[in-house]
Amino acid sequence: MRVTRTIRNIALGLVFGFLVAACGEDATGEGPLAGQEFTIGTKGFTEHFILAQMTRHRLEDAGASVDVRDLPATAQVRKALLNDEIQLYWEYTGTAWTNFLGHDSVDPNVDPGELYQQVAADDLEENGVRWMEPATFNNTYAIVMGQEVAEDLGVTTLSELAELQQPREADMTLCVDTTFAEREDGLAAVERTYDFEWPRELVTSMDYAIVFASVAEGECNFGEVYATEPRIEELDLVILEDEANAFISYLPAITMLDETYQESGRQIEELVAPIVERLDTETIIGLNARVDLDGQRAEDVAQDWLEEEGLL
Amino acid sequence: MNSASARAGTRRRATAQGSRRGGLTWPLLVTKPLVVGAACLLTYLWIDGQELGFTERGLLNASRLRRLTLEHLDVALSATLIVVATAIPLGIVLTRPGWRSLIVLATIGANIAQATTAFGAMVLIFLQLIESPGSTPGGAGRTAAILGMAAYAFLPVLRGTLTGLDQVDKQTLKAARGMGMTGWQVLRRVELPLAVPIMLAGVRTSLVLTVATTTIAALVGAGGLGVLIINGYESDRTTIIVAGFVATAGIAVLADWAGAVVERFLRPRGL
Numbered sequence: 023m024r025v026t027r028t029i030r031n032i033a034l035g036l037v038f039g040f041l042v043a044a045c046g047e048d049a050t051g052e053g054p055l056a057g058q059e060f061t062i063g064t065k066g067f068t069e070h071f072i073l074a075q076m077t078r079h080r081l082e083d084a085g086a087s088v089d090v091r092d093l094p095a096t097a098q099v100r101k102a103l104l105n106d107e108i109q110l111y112w113e114y115t116g117t118a119w120t121n122f123l124g125h126d127s128v129d130p131n132v133d134p135g136e137l138y139q140q141v142a143a144d145d146l147e148e149n150g151v152r153w154m155e156p157a158t159f160n161n162t163y164a165i166v167m168g169q170e171v172a173e174d175l176g177v178t179t180l181s182e183l184a185e186l187q188q189p190r191e192a193d194m195t196l197c198v199d200t201t202f203a204e205r206e207d208g209l210a211a212v213e214r215t216y217d218f219e220w221p222r223e224l225v226t227s228m229d230y231a232i233v234f235a236s237v238a239e240g241e242c243n244f245g246e247v248y249a250t251e252p253r254i255e256e257l258d259l260v261i262l263e264d265e266a267n268a269f270i271s272y273l274p275a276i277t278m279l280d281e282t283y284q285e286s287g288r289q290i291e292e293l294v295a296p297i298v299e300r301l302d303t304e305t306i307i308g309l310n311a312r313v314d315l316d317g318q319r320a321e322d323v324a325q326d327w328l329e330e331e332g333l334l
Numbered sequence: 335m336n337s338a339s340a341r342a343g344t345r346r347r348a349t350a351q352g353s354r355r356g357g358l359t360w361p362l363l364v365t366k367p368l369v370v371g372a373a374c375l376l377t378y379l380w381i382d383g384q385e386l387g388f389t390e391r392g393l394l395n396a397s398r399l400r401r402l403t404l405e406h407l408d409v410a411l412s413a414t415l416i417v418v419a420t421a422i423p424l425g426i427v428l429t430r431p432g433w434r435s436l437i438v439l440a441t442i443g444a445n446i447a448q449a450t451t452a453f454g455a456m457v458l459i460f461l462q463l464i465e466s467p468g469s470t471p472g473g474a475g476r477t478a479a480i481l482g483m484a485a486y487a488f489l490p491v492l493r494g495t496l497t498g499l500d501q502v503d504k505q506t507l508k509a510a511r512g513m514g515m516t517g518w519q520v521l522r523r524v525e526l527p528l529a530v531p532i533m534l535a536g537v538r539t540s541l542v543l544t545v546a547t548t549t550i551a552a553l554v555g556a557g558g559l560g561v562l563i564i565n566g567y568e569s570d571r572t573t574i575i576v577a578g579f580v581a582t583a584g585i586a587v588l589a590d591w592a593g594a595v596v597e598r599f600l601r602p603r604g605l
Binding site: 098101206227229235 | 387388389392393457460461464465471472474475552553554555557561564565567568569570
């Protein structure tokens, strides 16, 4: 008796298993992208993980089978895209302008939207890379300082900081990530735009992860951070206003090879449009905070948010 | 019986006269520096023939390279100095009667320090330094890098000291005691001279390890040649990566070479 029951249970399990599997198959097998395969690249930081995971969910929802591949940094992701090892990834306009299109700086009068238009046109023409509509948040660089420093030195903008150099040079200690002081669009852009030289012996380059602690604990009076970073608010840091636009704008948009775009670009564009529309500065800072401050996984944060917004 | 101290004495005289130099054949002495020199020259010529971008111009010029090299040597040599000043005395103490039971503990500690990623250790020390009340701002990166590297490179020197002292012939020690030498005299005039080769091998290992690994000091604000490797990688410029690699490897090879030369001169006669 017992044996028969066990067999029957196994059989039932098998039947249900197949049913579930069949349903699952259904869910990913139909839709505008049915049967298509994509690999999305990431550049190894929180915001980029979140963007990639959101995209993955939307494409999978439309029937595609999607892989996310984590790569170390911009150079490697871009190379993978050009070799068609990955089919799409989120790139920032400022990065493309300086790194891929060979420009040193940008006219301060060019607004972020115009820079996007320029990048999208040039990258397509020169490298065959398509740019989709950008989200509206601008993940550019920012120079921050602690509240105490702000009160002590009485500066609020980068041009005031430039003038500070004569009387209070020794106070201009600056902690930056490992590349900021070496990049043309980094510290050099600030110096060029505001016409001063940041004394190099006061600039300390370090891993980005410890820049925040260094500024918060006073190891440096100033620090270089990314503008969509939730720790700015968390640690009560003040952003020095970049009133002359020394920093290029960095709007994120999905990029893909023109061949990929011809095949399925329109569908992908439609699928991600609701994400792109909703991602403003405040939203992305909030999402970054869920990962960097609350310790959630980027994958979960992306899924939760899509569900909250009714996009999944 | 008398031979041990006599041997040590002759060694010192012999070294002073420079007669040991004969043991170092010329080809052996010049090969490594020549190879390093050639590698640097080739790298220079290769880079010199290229059109350089902004980041490359900023990093690959004489004054910047000199500064990065000095920062690198500063961290690596300071760390090695700390290791020599702490691991050798510790090794000596641990081999004295009554302390031997602690050898296992100390070796485990040194093993853990080496097995832990040096970067992690540096970051922890760095955060500790900047968070400690009353710390003066600035320079925490250099201190963290030196201490992190010192912890990382502690084991080879400790082990070299322990092994070096342990392998000294017990009969020789007995003879020295029999002559009426005190424990201190035995240590200074018999044990240490006979342990020197193995101890120096440990120091040499530690030095090479430190010079090569100090590249990560760039991640805690201590600069050094790691700046080249990191920036070359991130900006995807092979020129910068190759320059960083050749410079780091070159210094490591030269450090090893210097260690070999010193070893030859400090080695007691007859070994």
